[in-house]
Amino acid sequence: MADTKVSALAADGEVDATDEFMINEAGASKKVTGEQLRVFCGDYIRVKLASLLFNDVHTSLVKVTGIDRATGTGTFVFEYFIRYQSDTLASGINFCVNHTGTVTSFVANARWQEATTLASTGAADQAHATFGMLGGGAARAKSTTTLLGTTTAVDTQNADMLLIVEGVAVCTVDGNLEFYISPETAAGGATVLADSTLTILKVPA
Secondary structure, eight states: OOOOOHHHGGGOOOOOTTTTTEEEEEEEEEEEHHHHHHHHOOEEEEEOOSHHHHHOOOOOOEETTTTTOOOOOOEEEEEEEEEEESOOOOOOOOEEEEEEEEEEEEEEEEEBBBBOOOSSSBBBBBSSOSSEEEEEEEESOOSSSSSEEEEEEETTTSSOEEEEEEEEEEEEOOOOEEEEEEETTTTTEEEEOOOEEEEEEEEEO
């Protein structure tokens, strides 16, 4: 095959895990795959929820199926951007994060915007343009039942709210990261909306 200038090659739509790239290693020409480059640059896993999940049972935390993903083993940082709604003004959401494998360390923080400027009340407010408090929660253990945080109200019923959860997990046995939710009160119903996202980054050893 005759040599071809890179500028003369056909453009590819996207880089795939099996695509091959040429490298120079100590003077020797070798090849690597897109998957190898992904791991070297930081092994990101990105998940977007395709369809909503509704839960109106106050006493039962429900897993948001479709936004859970396997991590593998190693050290991982993760971040959830959760779009949710409550159908009742005076009811927020309960939530927690779990990992189904074995972890030697698991810490997570949650945050949401509030309108109050005095002390956090847990009342989330997504339409507050001036200074307000950040509410939050924290945990140092994974769980399907122990809450990472609770919001106590929303500023508008059936309107989009944002919850951000960040954490670090050190995994010795592979498992899935999972997000659980329930309404904060028996009178409420909680919905996690499509396009909520999870990003996982494996930290290179």
